[in-house]
Amino acid sequence: MSDNVWDQAPPCCTRNCPPYAEMDMVMVLDSSSSVKKHNWATLKTFGKSVINAFEMTGDTTRLAAFRYNNLVDTKTQILLNQHISDKPGFIASYDKILYKGHGTLTGQALRHAKDVILASANGNRPGVKDVVLTITDGRSHDDVFAISNELRQMGVLTYVVGIKPGNGKQLNLTQLNWIAGSSDHLFMANAGFSGLTTSFAAKIGLSICTNPCRTVVAPDCLPARVDPLNGAISCTNANKARSVCTSTCNPGYNLIGPPSTICNFAGNWTQPPAICEVMQCSPIQTDPAHGHVTCTDTNNVGSECTFTCDAGYHLTGQNKTTCGTNTLWSNDPPVCVKIKCHPQQSDPLNGNVTCTDSNNEGSQCDFQCNEGYVRVGAASSTCQDDGNGDSEGAWSATAPTCERITCVPPHQTPVDGIMTCTDTNNYGSKCDFNCTAGHVL
Known part of the structure; x- marks a missing residue:
C-alpha cells in the first residue's frame, strides 16, 4: 500500500480446525449448589464433547480442567503437562472430577487458572494460543472484573458458556460478558442444562478455531524490569510475554505504586515501575530540655x-x-531532671550558710559562725552526683556546728578577794576583781 503497510495479514498453512488447534486450553467447571448433582453429569458430558472436538498431539492441543465452588478443587485438577498426546488418559482423569456444591467464586477460579494452570512450570507453552473456557450457571460472589482483564492483558482468549438456571433466577449477564470479553465469546444455553448438546459444543469448537494460524511470538517488554532501589523484583518469565513481575521492598521501606505488572502481547508493561520509599517514625526526635x-x-x-x-x-x-x-x-x-541534694542546707545555730546554687548539683555551700562561736566540721559542702543513677545527689560533707568559744582554764576567785564575771568564761565575758577589806589588789 502507499502508506508502506500491508493491506492484509500474511496467510498461513494449517490443518483443519477442529480437530487440529495449536492451543493450551483450560476448562473451568462450576460445581456450585445451583448446578445440582443430577445436572453435573450433563455438564461433564458437554465438556467432554468440547474436548473430543480436538486432537491431543504433541504439537496441537494441550488440555487442562478443574472444578470449583467456593474453593478450587486442586486434588482432581488436571494440568496441561499431565496428559500430553494422551486423550484417553485425560478423559479418565476428567471422569474422576466429582460434584460438590457450595458457593460460587468464579473470580477465584479464574485467578487459579491464570496463576497455576497457565504457569509454564505446569505445561503452558510460549507462543501458543491460550484459551480459558468457563462453564457456569450462577452468579459469582466475588470480583471477576480484575482477573478477566489480567487474563486478556496476557493474551488469553476467554470463553464462557452461560447456563440459564432452572430455579427462576437470572444469570448475571454483566459478569458473563466481562469474563468473555466480547459477545462472540459468550455462548448462552437458554434452555438450561438440556441445551448442552453435542451440536452446541461443536459451535464452541468452531469459534475457538476462527484464528487457526499459529500465534505470533509476542515481542519482549523493554526495558526489562530491574530491582527497585531498596527492594527486589521477581518475574515469572523475565520480560517475555505473559510474564508477571512482582515488586517487594526491603524491611523499612513502603512499596509505592502497583505491586505487579504484566508483559502484554504488544510488548508493553501494564503498570509503571514501583518504587520503595523509606518508612519513617513520627515525630522526629529533638533535644530534650537540658x-x-x-x-x-x-x-x-x-x-x-x-x-x-x-x-x-x-x-x-x-x-x-x-x-x-x-x-x-x-x-x-x-526527660532531663536537675540533680538535687536533700535536705537543703540551712543556717547552723549561731551561724549562717551561703550556697552558690541552692541545693542543685555543683552548688557549694560555705558555713560561717557568729562572733564568739567557732565552727566544728567542714567549712563547705558541695552537692554532687552520688552515682546511683537517679536525680538524688549527696553533699560532700555534713553540715558543721557552731560552738561557743570559752577561755580555759576559767578564772578563779583570788584569796581574800572577789571576782565578778559578766558571762563566766565564755567569749566576751568581762571579769572584775576586788579585794576584801584590809587587802590591796
Missing part, C-alpha cells in the same frame, strides 16, 4: 537515637529509642 539526642539515621526505620543530659541533670526514662518497621518509636523520649 540534654541532647543523636540519631543514626534521623527518623527513618532502623534509626537508633541516643539521649544524654547536660552536667547536673539526670536522664529519666530510656536513653535509647529505635524506629521500628511499624513506624513507631520503641520508647518514649526521656
Whole structure:
C-alpha cells in the first residue's frame, strides 16, 4: 500500500480446525449448589464433547480442567503437562472430577487458572494460543472484573458458556460478558442444562478455531524490569510475554505504586515501575530540655537515637529509642531532671550558710559562725552526683556546728578577794576583781 503497510495479514498453512488447534486450553467447571448433582453429569458430558472436538498431539492441543465452588478443587485438577498426546488418559482423569456444591467464586477460579494452570512450570507453552473456557450457571460472589482483564492483558482468549438456571433466577449477564470479553465469546444455553448438546459444543469448537494460524511470538517488554532501589523484583518469565513481575521492598521501606505488572502481547508493561520509599517514625526526635539526642539515621526505620543530659541533670526514662518497621518509636523520649541534694542546707545555730546554687548539683555551700562561736566540721559542702543513677545527689560533707568559744582554764576567785564575771568564761565575758577589806589588789 502507499502508506508502506500491508493491506492484509500474511496467510498461513494449517490443518483443519477442529480437530487440529495449536492451543493450551483450560476448562473451568462450576460445581456450585445451583448446578445440582443430577445436572453435573450433563455438564461433564458437554465438556467432554468440547474436548473430543480436538486432537491431543504433541504439537496441537494441550488440555487442562478443574472444578470449583467456593474453593478450587486442586486434588482432581488436571494440568496441561499431565496428559500430553494422551486423550484417553485425560478423559479418565476428567471422569474422576466429582460434584460438590457450595458457593460460587468464579473470580477465584479464574485467578487459579491464570496463576497455576497457565504457569509454564505446569505445561503452558510460549507462543501458543491460550484459551480459558468457563462453564457456569450462577452468579459469582466475588470480583471477576480484575482477573478477566489480567487474563486478556496476557493474551488469553476467554470463553464462557452461560447456563440459564432452572430455579427462576437470572444469570448475571454483566459478569458473563466481562469474563468473555466480547459477545462472540459468550455462548448462552437458554434452555438450561438440556441445551448442552453435542451440536452446541461443536459451535464452541468452531469459534475457538476462527484464528487457526499459529500465534505470533509476542515481542519482549523493554526495558526489562530491574530491582527497585531498596527492594527486589521477581518475574515469572523475565520480560517475555505473559510474564508477571512482582515488586517487594526491603524491611523499612513502603512499596509505592502497583505491586505487579504484566508483559502484554504488544510488548508493553501494564503498570509503571514501583518504587520503595523509606518508612519513617513520627515525630522526629529533638533535644530534650537540658540534654541532647543523636540519631543514626534521623527518623527513618532502623534509626537508633541516643539521649544524654547536660552536667547536673539526670536522664529519666530510656536513653535509647529505635524506629521500628511499624513506624513507631520503641520508647518514649526521656526527660532531663536537675540533680538535687536533700535536705537543703540551712543556717547552723549561731551561724549562717551561703550556697552558690541552692541545693542543685555543683552548688557549694560555705558555713560561717557568729562572733564568739567557732565552727566544728567542714567549712563547705558541695552537692554532687552520688552515682546511683537517679536525680538524688549527696553533699560532700555534713553540715558543721557552731560552738561557743570559752577561755580555759576559767578564772578563779583570788584569796581574800572577789571576782565578778559578766558571762563566766565564755567569749566576751568581762571579769572584775576586788579585794576584801584590809587587802590591796
